[in-house]
Amino acid sequence: MRQAFVRQLLEAAKEDPNIVLITGDLGYGVLDDFAKALPLQFINAGVAEQTMASLAGGLASLKKKVFIYSIGNFSTLRCLEQIRNDICSMNHSVTVVSVGAGFSYGPQGYTHYAIEDISVMRSISKMNVYCPSDSYEVSVVLTKILNEGKPSYLRLGKGGEPLLHPSNLSSDFEDGVTLRSGPDATMIFTGAIGSQVIAAAEILSSTGIEAEVISFPQLSPISVRKIQNSTSILFSIEEHVTRGGFGSAVLEGLSEADSGRRVRMLGVNYDGYSLGSHSYLQDISGLSAAKIAKYVNSKLAS
């Protein structure tokens, strides 16, 4: 996902000299090609995320399309006020890119778990929030960001995420992209947790439950057009705390649409202090395929 993002950004930047990529001294082996190919459009701001964010605002005031890049919490929580004041309130074309969504950094520990970033970013006025699940979604999301030139948050995994979609997507993804159909329940997700959700749908299918699965690469503004009218239970699934996250965004959207659809939210349900591999942390958070399937099954039965 990271590589797909940087490759596409590089190709776009070759055509558009106003595209600038700034890193907070991270991206070893990932940003090298960009830095070598377009040294005048690449800045390493050093380990200075707050200044990086404000600096990006200053550059964007000159009609630059700026991308600031760092690990999950460093490009978001560390410089939150700079993002709010110097980027969003000024309506600048700056994209905050975070890598290592959720528990991607596994054994690196608590500081590296990005599990509150969606809540925080989507609460800021004018901020568009995107959380793609695979390289196909990265492609359409990045194209939209470049075309629109608005303050944006792009939440990426760490790399190596499986492809969830069979082929390139259309640009019409704001309402969610359906990956599987089924009448018994709807499972909606955002980000790379999608592979576990699809696997969960297969487990459920083996027990006779056919669930619809929809990916939401765009979280803010949220669209519930596709999901507001069905009558089966809607399960929101995210590798992120449920407080203010994807599920909360969906509930807000359903409230605004005056929808009575029943929703159950599944997300990180522990404090984030445990340590282990990505899959281990997903599992103890109730986000492995087996546990998602078990949860859905239990709610359908209740």
Add this chain to the structure above:
Amino acid sequence: MSEIWRKDTEKLANEIRVKSLRMTSKAKASHIGSCLSVADIFATIYSGTAKISPETVDTPARDRVLVSKGHVAAAYYAVLESTGFIDLSELDSYCQDGAMLGGHVSARVNGVELSTGSLGHGLPYGVGLALGLRVSFPGTRVFVVMSDGELDEGTTWESALIANHHKLDNLVVVVDRNNLQSLDTTENTLALEPLADKWRAFGWNVVECDGHDVEKLRDAMNKTGPLMVLATTIKGRGVSFMNNSVAWHYRSPSEEELTDALIELEVK
């Protein structure tokens, strides 16, 4: 010519003080001490030192002024009014319900480049502007007006490193060095001295000058950057009973105090 410029600029500074006093008194707003402290700095910048005017406010190849100490909004709006960026009627509505002009600087106001009020934002934003302008519009400059208390912020020193690393010769920072911050002196709060040496050690061109002498300020601001102008000032300058008093960071002048203050300023 220089004498005319000096007199005109001093007159502008006096206008800023008078208008700031009236605005903060009417609105019962804070920060008049800082407004009086920074008046000569604003007057110098807006008397031709920065290449900006109401006619070129949207011209890409203009100088940029960032007022990082956003709490001196009254003084900043006063200079913007005196130099034709905004109307006098807008000053009259300062801090009133539904007004455009509030207690901290807003980019919704004509001529303002960046909303400020949280300290430590103007310099890093200015670094970004200077990086871009240097390539896009050589010869343009970025002026950042900061408070000395603001230097406590971490972004100040991050930006100090970055500006020197990129040799931003088009970046001019003016610190309103009045030695007072929110609760006490800067030295009793979080000691800054030896301040000039610190900036020199970061690779900046440092000029120390009298921050109430407009010619010295102008000459200092015309040096090559990354430039740190440490402008020695007096908080409350121009109104004797407000001089060097932390209280006037918060208090607003009563009607009687306003009258006394205006006598001091207009009698001169």
